[in-house]
Amino acid sequence: MSDYAKTIEGFTCPAPLPSKDTVLLGHGGGGKLSAELVRDIFLPAFDNPALARLNDQAIVNVNGTRLAFTTDSFVVKPLFFPGGDIGSLAVHGTINDLAVGGAKPLFLSVAFIIEEGLPIEILRKVAASLQRAAKQAGVWVVTGDTKVVEKGSGDGLFINTSGIGIVNPGVELSADQALPGDKVLVSGSLGDHGIAILALREGLEFETTIESDSAPLHTLVESLLQTGAVFRCFRDPTRGGLSSTLNEIAQQSHVGIELEERVIPVREEVRGACEMLGLDPLYVANEGKLVAIVRAEDAQKALEVMHKHELGREAQIMGTVTNSHPGMVTLRTTLGTTRVVAMLAGDQLPRIC
Amino acid sequence: MKYLDEYRDERIARSLVNEIRRLATRPWVLMEVCGGQTHTLMRYGIEDLMPAGIELVHGPGCPVCVTSLEKIDEAIAIASRPGAILVSYGDMLRVPGSHSDLFRAKAAGADVRIVYSPLEALKVARANPDCPVVFFGVGFETTAPANAMAIWEAKQQGLKNFSLLASHVLVPPAMRLLLGSSVNRVQGLIAPGHVCTVMGYREYERLSADFHLPIVVGGFEPVDLLEAISMLVAQLEQGRAAVENQYARSVSYDGNLPAQRIMDRVFEVCDQKWRGIGLIPQSGLRIREEFAAHDADVVFKLDLPRAEESPDCISAQILQGLKKPTDCPAFATRCTPENPLGAPMVSSEGACAAYHQYRRHTALVGSSHHE
Numbered sequence: 001m002s003d004y005a006k007t008i009e010g011f012t013c014p015a016p017l018p019s020k021d022t023v024l025l026g027h028g029g030g031g032k033l034s035a036e037l038v039r040d041i042f043l044p045a046f047d048n049p050a051l052a053r054l055n056d057q058a059i060v061n062v063n064g065t066r067l068a069f070t071t072d073s074f075v076v077k078p079l080f081f082p083g084g085d086i087g088s089l090a091v092h093g094t095i096n097d098l099a100v101g102g103a104k105p106l107f108l109s110v111a112f113i114i115e116e117g118l119p120i121e122i123l124r125k126v127a128a129s130l131q132r133a134a135k136q137a138g139v140w141v142v143t144g145d146t147k148v149v150e151k152g153s154g155d156g157l158f159i160n161t162s163g164i165g166i167v168n169p170g171v172e173l174s175a176d177q178a179l180p181g182d183k184v185l186v187s188g189s190l191g192d193h194g195i196a197i198l199a200l201r202e203g204l205e206f207e208t209t210i211e212s213d214s215a216p217l218h219t220l221v222e223s224l225l226q227t228g229a230v231f232r233c234f235r236d237p238t239r240g241g242l243s244s245t246l247n248e249i250a251q252q253s254h255v256g257i258e259l260e261e262r263v264i265p266v267r268e269e270v271r272g273a274c275e276m277l278g279l280d281p282l283y284v285a286n287e288g289k290l291v292a293i294v295r296a297e298d299a300q301k302a303l304e305v306m307h308k309h310e311l312g313r314e315a316q317i318m319g320t321v322t323n324s325h326p327g328m329v330t331l332r333t334t335l336g337t338t339r340v341v342a343m344l345a346g347d348q349l350p351r352i353c
Numbered sequence: 354m355k356y357l358d359e360y361r362d363e364r365i366a367r368s369l370v371n372e373i374r375r376l377a378t379r380p381w382v383l384m385e386v387c388g389g390q391t392h393t394l395m396r397y398g399i400e401d402l403m404p405a406g407i408e409l410v411h412g413p414g415c416p417v418c419v420t421s422l423e424k425i426d427e428a429i430a431i432a433s434r435p436g437a438i439l440v441s442y443g444d445m446l447r448v449p450g451s452h453s454d455l456f457r458a459k460a461a462g463a464d465v466r467i468v469y470s471p472l473e474a475l476k477v478a479r480a481n482p483d484c485p486v487v488f489f490g491v492g493f494e495t496t497a498p499a500n501a502m503a504i505w506e507a508k509q510q511g512l513k514n515f516s517l518l519a520s521h522v523l524v525p526p527a528m529r530l531l532l533g534s535s536v537n538r539v540q541g542l543i544a545p546g547h548v549c550t551v552m553g554y555r556e557y558e559r560l561s562a563d564f565h566l567p568i569v570v571g572g573f574e575p576v577d578l579l580e581a582i583s584m585l586v587a588q589l590e591q592g593r594a595a596v597e598n599q600y601a602r603s604v605s606y607d608g609n610l611p612a613q614r615i616m617d618r619v620f621e622v623c624d625q626k627w628r629g630i631g632l633i634p635q636s637g638l639r640i641r642e643e644f645a646a647h648d649a650d651v652v653f654k655l656d657l658p659r660a661e662e663s664p665d666c667i668s669a670q671i672l673q674g675l676k677k678p679t680d681c682p683a684f685a686t687r688c689t690p691e692n693p694l695g696a697p698m699v700s701s702e703g704a705c706a707a708y709h710q711y712r713r714h715t716a717l718v719g720s721s722h723h724e
Contacts, residue, residue: 022460032691271354277469330714335366335575337398339711 030239030285031344035248054252055174056097056235059167066169068103070094071162079122079157082196083211084287086159087130092214092287093238094163095137099218100234100290102173102225103165108134110161111145115154126157137216139163165218171225177232178253183299184319187220187290187312188213189265190242194284195273210269215288220309227305229298235291240344241283245291246319246329247343259319259331259341282331283344293321360574361397369579370402376586380406382538383585384674386524387545388415388702389573395707397575407586410538410674413527413630414545416492417444417700418672421626422660424520425450428489430655431518432463438481440474441489442496443467444700449693451660471496471503471517478507478515487649490517495547497521497638498612501619504640504647518649519640522625524548525556526636531673532564539674541585543571543578546600551616553608557596565594572600619644628696629668666695671704678708685709 026033043051050058057070074090084092091108098105110130114123134141192213199208221234232253237245242264250257266274266281274281288311294302299317306312329341359365385391391411394400400409413419429450432439439455446455446465459465464484468474471488478486490500500517507515524545531537544557549570561568567588571581581599588595598604616638625637640648666683670676678684678697688694690706697703 022457024456024460026456036691268354271357275354275357325714328714333397334361335363335397335399335402337401338714339396339398340714342710342713 028239029344030241030244034240035343053174053176054248055101057101057103057165059101059103066167068098068101068165068167069162070097070101071160072097073158073160075155075158076197077155078197078200079126081200081212083193084214085126085129086157087126087128088133089212089214089287090159090161091130091133091137091139092216094161095139095216095218096236096238096288098163098165099216099221100173100236101165101167102171102221102234103167103218104222105137105139105163105165105216105218107140107142107164108161109143109145109163110141110159112147113154113158113160114146114148115156116148116151118156122157126159130159133216137218168225173231173233174252175233175235175249176252178249178255178257178293178321179232179295180255180321180323181296182232182293182321183296183317184246184257184259184321185290185292185294185299185302185306186242186265186316186318187217187292187306187309188288188314189267189270190237190286190289191266191270191274191281191284193287194241195270195281197285198277198279199273208269208273210267210273213286213288215311217288217290217311220290220306220311223305223309224292224302227298227301229302230295231298231302232293232295234293237286237289237291239285241281241285242291243280243282243329243341244343246341247327249293250329251327253321254326256322256325256327257319257329258322258338259329261331261333263316264318265314265316282341296320357574360572360576362576365576366402366579369576369583373407373579373583373586374404376583376590377404377407378590380408381540381586381589382408382410382674383541383543383582384410384412384539385543385545385571385578386412386414386528387543387547387573388418388700388704388707389547390543390545390571390578391415391704392702392707393573393575393578395711398711399575399578400712402579403582407582409582410677411671411704412674413531413627413672414493414524414548415672415697415700415702415704416496416522417448418668418696418703419522419627419629420445420448420491420520420696421628422450423626423657424491424518425454426452426657426660427650427653427655428487428518429453429455429458429463430657431485431487431649431653432458432465433461434485436484438464438466438477438484438486439489440466440468440471440477440486442469442491444702445489445491447693448696448699471500472506475503475506475510475512475515478512482514484514485652486515487653488515488517489520491520493522493524493545493548494551494616495545497616497620498551498609501615504619504644505615507647508644513646516647516649516652517640519620519638520625521620521638522627523622523636523638525560526633527627527630528560529563530630530633530636532560532566534673536675540566541589542566542568543581543585544568544596546570546572546577546604549598549600549604549608551609551612553606554596554598554604555606561594561596567594568596570596570598570600570604572603627672629672668695668697668705671697678705679712681705685713
């Protein structure tokens with residue numbers, strides 16, 4: 001026993017590792033590491049007021065017109081997945097970044113970065129899908145670029161899209177405007193896209209009927225704005241999932257957010273896959289879901305409008321903005337206890353057992 | 354979802370909490386061994402439901418946390434060899450070794466791949482016959498059978514390029530050391546349900562008898578854990594010390610005999626170094642000589658400098674239930690999941706990470722009773 005007590009004193013742990021010298025995959029995960037890159041590298045480099053708002057799109061005034069402008073790159077693997085492909089995703093992703101700023105999307109640019117050796121047929125399919133998605137959404141692809149990199153320097157195909165839209169006068173949406181008392185709405189079930197993609201990954205293949213939720217959200221946003229309800233902000237919870245999105249809003253608005261676990265919509269298949277893989281659906285990516293922060297007295301009306309839209313049939317009021325614990329998101333569990341919904345450091349890691 | 358929702362049911366949970374409140378007349382210190390159980394306790398805020406006096410402390414059952422620094426350094430060294438492929442469970446990648454971790458090794462060009470099963474690593478080995486493929490086999494009795502099976506199959510199939518970097522630990526010897534310590538506070542034990550699914554709970558009867566300790570084999574859902582706690586409190590209040598099985602839907606007395614046979618065929622018991630605890634006699638598994646061709650320690654003959662750990666974190670006391678993560682001055686300040694000082698802050702099964710992820714609000718919205 002005394003030997004044991006001696007061993008205890010000798011217990012040690014490793015010193016911290018320098019973490020700022022190399023880019024890790026986690027820096028692209030949409031969590032804290034991504035936020036650090038933006039804060040430490042990009043904001044100081046490009047400092048200006050439009051960027052400083054840190055929304056999914058910049059809104060700039062040009063000759064009295066409010067232009068919304070955004071860009072996004074798509075590196076999804078595999079290129080084709082249930083519910084979409086890299087082409088449709090590249091359209092929806094950029095449209096959604098515009099839409100959550102309240103903008104009507106108008107024009108897109110598309111840049112293809114192609115790895116040497118990619119079959120032309122794949123490119124043809126992707127381009128057709130991209131055009132179909134653009135047409136359905138009522139936007140035009142008006143300019144583009146093509147680069148080919150040596151075999152091994154890319155992963156088949158990467159796409160970048162940028163988009164321009166117009167914001168109507170009076171629409172003021174921003175992640176720093178949430179106020180205590182506001183309600184938090186979500187347009188539908190969480191985690192569908194991330195799990196649909198994960199199910200296809202090498203080493204994880206499992207049979208599932210889950211499809212990506214990839215969809216353009218601008219008509220849903222438009223119908224919400226037409227109600228005259230007071231919205232503080234819209235977001236689409238992509239990488240990092242709902243948790244990252246709400247943590248960002250809580251931090252930028254200096255408010256707390258309290259969620260009700262019982263009403264957060266998650267499909268049975270997604271829950272099952274998450275249970276198996278040791279993942280939390282609140283951290284899994286979505287590509288066609290809208291989170292809305294709305295004034296409390298308008299919440300019911302907003303919910304009804306969501307329910308009438310095909311992308312909002314499963315919408316829920318899932319939480320409340322509060323003035324306690326600013327910057328933090330908490331969740332009331334099904335047992336009635338409270339826990340923190342933290343922002344992820346990097347990617348969510350599958351657990352051992 | 355069937356088999357899950359009923360074990361997360363608020364009504365059942367409430368009635369178990371009431372039962373625990375009714376039973377408990379004195380303070381008791383209970384320990385759950387397994388990191389998966391720690392995770393559930395934190396995720397569902399079960400501490401907050403306990404009556405004053407029932408204290409839950411967290412044991413050394415996170416495989417990521419107790420894998421020795423040397424093994425992590427070895428894994429990084431192997432991964433960094435040109436041509437080699439290191440295959441691992443996901444949450445080992447962020448665990449700090451002496452100077453680096455596997456994520457950083459990957460960023461620097463190492464071929465590190467994440468899988469859910471060692472049998473997937475065999476597929477990688479078959480697909481890359483010219484590359485040495487090493488599976489980083491860590492874990493308790495839970496992961497050992499599948500790792501043993503991988504080695505067994507590699508031998509049967511003549512997969513010469515596959516080997517296992519084994520770092521297996523066993524629960525009962527560690528618990529014996531911990532319970533025998535002069536600083537032990539644990540009065541009742543929730544035994545790890547998945548470990549017992551494989552091993553049965555015969556070994557825990559000896560522990561219970563030797564230390565006059567109530568032990569309940571527990572599951573991983575909130576209702577499982579509340580029921581296990583109420584069974585422990587009942588034993589303690591009645592002065593009994595027996596092994597009871599709450600997790601009967603998965604655990605039998607003898608456990609999974611075919612799994613035990615393959616483990617025994619491929620591995621033998623050895624002394625093992627636990628990170629945060631030190632060397633524990635007869636507490637690990639190593640690959641038998643017959644399978645040396647698939648033992649990464651033999652194949653690579655690594656001779657790394659002895660790993661040095663800095664005295665900056667209190668994971669030792671945490672892994673033994675002597676302190677809570679929030680007792681550490683570095684918790685959530687110098688030590689965070691982005692910059693872990695110690696392994697318990699890395700895996701979601703680690704006590705520090707579980708506190709960091711789920712419990713930081715307690716300081717703001719009211720703490721649990723006994724803090």
